[in-house]
Amino acid sequence: MDAVVKVFCIHTEPNFSMPWQRKRQYSSSSSGFVISGRRVLTNAHSVEHYTQVKVKKRGSDTKYLATVLSIGTECDIAIVTVNDDEFWEGVSPVEFGELPALQDAVTVVGYPIGGDRISITSGVVSRIEILSYIHGSTELLGLQVDAAINFGNSGGPAFNDKGNCVGIAFQSLRQDEAENIGYVIPTPIIQHFIQDYEKNEAYTGFPILGIEWQKMENPDLRKAMGMKPEQKCVRIRRVDPTAPESEVLKSSDIVLSFDGVDIADDGTVPFRHGERIGFSYLVSQKYTGDCSAIEVLRNSEILNFNIKLTSSRRLIPAHNRGKPPSYYIIAGFVFTTVSVPYLRSEYGDNYEYEAPMNLLDKLYHATLQSPDEQLVVVSQVLVSNINIGYEDIVNTQVLALNGKPVANLWRLAEMVENCDDEFLKFDLEYEQIVVLRTMTTKAATPDILATHCIPSAMSADLKALRPWT
Numbered sequence: 001m002d003a004v005v006k007v008f009c010i011h012t013e014p015n016f017s018m019p020w021q022r023k024r025q026y027s028s029s030s031s032g033f034v035i036s037g038r039r040v041l042t043n044a045h046s047v048e049h050y051t052q053v054k055v056k057k058r059g060s061d062t063k064y065l066a067t068v069l070s071i072g073t074e075c076d077i078a079i080v081t082v083n084d085d086e087f088w089e090g091v092s093p094v095e096f097g098e099l100p101a102l103q104d105a106v107t108v109v110g111y112p113i114g115g116d117r118i119s120i121t122s123g124v125v126s127r128i129e130i131l132s133y134i135h136g137s138t139e140l141l142g143l144q145v146d147a148a149i150n151f152g153n154s155g156g157p158a159f160n161d162k163g164n165c166v167g168i169a170f171q172s173l174r175q176d177e178a179e180n181i182g183y184v185i186p187t188p189i190i191q192h193f194i195q196d197y198e199k200n201e202a203y204t205g206f207p208i209l210g211i212e213w214q215k216m217e218n219p220d221l222r223k224a225m226g227m228k229p230e231q232k233c234v235r236i237r238r239v240d241p242t243a244p245e246s247e248v249l250k251s252s253d254i255v256l257s258f259d260g261v262d263i264a265d266d267g268t269v270p271f272r273h274g275e276r277i278g279f280s281y282l283v284s285q286k287y288t289g290d291c292s293a294i295e296v297l298r299n300s301e302i303l304n305f306n307i308k309l310t311s312s313r314r315l316i317p318a319h320n321r322g323k324p325p326s327y328y329i330i331a332g333f334v335f336t337t338v339s340v341p342y343l344r345s346e347y348g349d350n351y352e353y354e355a356p357m358n359l360l361d362k363l364y365h366a367t368l369q370s371p372d373e374q375l376v377v378v379s380q381v382l383v384s385n386i387n388i389g390y391e392d393i394v395n396t397q398v399l400a401l402n403g404k405p406v407a408n409l410w411r412l413a414e415m416v417e418n419c420d421d422e423f424l425k426f427d428l429e430y431e432q433i434v435v436l437r438t439m440t441t442k443a444a445t446p447d448i449l450a451t452h453c454i455p456s457a458m459s460a461d462l463k464a465l466r467p468w469t
Helices: 187-200 219-224 280-284 340-347 357-365 409-417 438-451 460-465
Strands: 004-011 026-035 039-042 050-056 064-072 077-082 105-110 119-133 138-145 157-159 165-173 181-186 211-215 234-239 254-258 268-270 276-278 291-298 301-308 327-330 333-337 376-381 396-401 423-428 433-437
Touching: 004 039, 026 105, 050 077, 064 187, 077 187, 105 138, 105 165, 105 181, 119 181, 119 276, 138 187, 138 280, 165 187, 181 187, 276 280, 327 409, 327 438, 333 409, 340 357, 396 409, 409 460, 423 438, 433 438
Parallel strands: none
Antiparallel strands: 004 026, 004 050, 026 039, 039 077, 050 064, 064 077, 105 119, 105 157, 119 138, 138 181, 157 165, 165 181, 211 234, 234 254, 254 291, 268 276, 291 301, 327 333, 333 376, 376 396, 396 423, 423 433
């Protein structure tokens, strides 16, 4: 119990709707626990956008300043450390245990809301499967337990009956028809994060197989694809064109196995005795840059490929990895890139229902066509005499400038800054255009920035990359 600590964090989130400033800071408390190497594990969302992090030991009245070493957004795990030697006195690190079985007892320890003292809740493991990690917007192995997990429990350890840590509490299901359903990050995911950090001195992420696939359970579909009765597989719907897999895999390839493990028609593989799990589990056990063997059936011929695995990249990223949003302003037009945090800022937590269909379609179905591609939009128009008639343009995608495609925000800024044409003509989605006189536009921008108290026409990352003067 003495290894379990309370984590205090001051957060200052970026303002994605007004990317030149940050939101008002707020505080939170959560849980964590000491591991070997003078480190403390907690949840990534517990220290997201941190300004200051402190930790307090059980029974102590002292809060110690902590340094964040690494944040794994996808797996919702973070590592922090404390430089003060006094903090480590009398503290023994937690030992990790094996992945528990169904119905194994677990004890969740932490500092949930409702009090300052340590809290202990007990339950059993009721399910082991690939779960949706809400914070990371990804799917990884997780444990479902019936022990109560409340706000503040996040980051606390889950112990087995031997006193070994078998996971980290990180989220719970809160619905009227469900009670005491909590979720725990299991030891395979924790060990992957720790070893990734130790190997690379940074978090590189969980790799993915850059394909979308469909089940092959329908007998007519199997027959049409030339499948033999004894063969099990899934069909590739499409391949990420920016992923290394695109060099060898094709749409309608039939994936038979991954690293020698046969894949069933429903996309599952053997897990433990009497259990099956989605084959993405096999991929998540690898590290970014690792190579894996994949066996496919193409035109009735079995082919074997060795592919290099990379981390996930999407046209609309699920998170910004703690970085502030990029922006560029010209003539009052605020250009920025679309991400899930941006959609949440614009349309609220129910953005999946409130955001425009065209943006949601790109969120769920669009793939990158080049590694540096971004979805650039006019976020808003800061009203000025120079942009009369364009005031109502909001969250509209920019397709081209003076006939040249806009691949990303940096490219747009470069084309505007280097433009010698008389007019700037922006082609927007739905055949909408914006035309501005180039010289007048550039001259008016400083006054517009001053009127709205905006310190710069572009974000710091664009300034660092700009080739223009």
